[in-house]
Amino acid sequence: AQKITQTQPGMFVQEKEAVTLDCTYDTSDQSYGLFWYKQPSSGEMIFLIYQGSYDEQNATEGRYSLNFQKARKSANLVISASQLGDSAMYFCAMREDYGNNRLAFGKGNQVVVIP
Amino acid sequence: DVKVTQSSRYLVKRTGEKVFLECVQDMDHENMFWYRQDPGLGLRLIYFSYDVKMKEKGDIPEGYSVSREKKERFSLILESASTNQTSMYLCASSSTGQSNQPQHFGDGTRLSIL
Numbered sequence: 328a329q330k331i332t333q334t335q336p337g338m339f340v341q342e343k344e345a346v347t348l349d350c351t352y353d354t355s356d357q358s359y360g361l362f363w364y365k366q367p368s369s370g371e372m373i374f375l376i377y378q379g380s381y382d383e384q385n386a387t388e389g390r391y392s393l394n395f396q397k398a399r400k401s402a403n404l405v406i407s408a409s410q411l412g413d414s415a416m417y418f419c420a421m422r423e424d425y426g427n428n429r430l431a432f433g434k435g436n437q438v439v440v441i442p
Numbered sequence: 443d444v445k446v447t448q449s450s451r452y453l454v455k456r457t458g459e460k461v462f463l464e465c466v467q468d469m470d471h472e473n474m475f476w477y478r479q480d481p482g483l484g485l486r487l488i489y490f491s492y493d494v495k496m497k498e499k500g501d502i503p504e505g506y507s508v509s510r511e512k513k514e515r516f517s518l519i520l521e522s523a524s525t526n527q528t529s530m531y532l533c534a535s536s537s538t539g540q541s542n543q544p545q546h547f548g549d550g551t552r553l554s555i556l
Contacts, residue, residue, distance in 0.1 A: 360541050360542060370552070371548075371549045372534070373547075374545075374546070377542045379542060422541075428492075428537075428543070429475075429487065429500075430545055432477075432484045432485040433484055434482060434483060435484055
């Protein structure tokens with residue numbers, strides 16, 4: 328069964344606008360971590376932000392913030408004030424087992440920022 | 443900064459060849475991973491290792507093997523390359539312990555099997 332679901336089609340967003348990328352997850356564990364990565368067309372995977380399941384506050388990292396709704400099992404990424412360099416694929420990932428640090432990835436959301 | 447280095451950005455091989463993809467990390471990380479990435483499928487885990495000489499199968503290990511003789515190096519081996527192994531291959535490493543530690547990725551190898 329798919330553990331991470333990212334279902335939005337490719338998105339176009341106007342420069343300087345905010346964009347929200349949806350991510351829902353499936354786990355029976357109480358302790359887990361959620362990660363977002365960015366992959367530009369050049370191919371490298373860039374870590375953006377982390378949210379722990381026990382964190383009471385939503386994570387923020389510069390222009391990135393995470394809208395974490397534990398009861399709904401969602402961890403949406405919000406990018407504020409979009410820039411042209413934000414055009415990329417964005418992947419949501421979850422770690423259930425801290426022992427081996429294995430991640431389950433979603434299929435990604437494509438974002439294109441237009442001037 | 444963590445540096446994960448993959449030996450090639452682009453690689454072209456022929457069907458039936460034995461192919462080696464090398465990955466080296468410089469942060470003394472215990473865990474290392476190999477993924478393949480295909481359009482519409484996201485990242486799928488092939489193998490991972492949490493210690494020297496240790497390996498665990500991921501979700502799609504068939505047709506692949508791995509080697510970890512030294513902590514900093516994790517090799518992916520295609521024993522007899524086939525065209526359906528044409529893909530983007532990503533290596534990653536991470537430390538054990540703190541739960542918020544992300545995986546750090548190399549730049550990827552785009553492998554074409556002809």
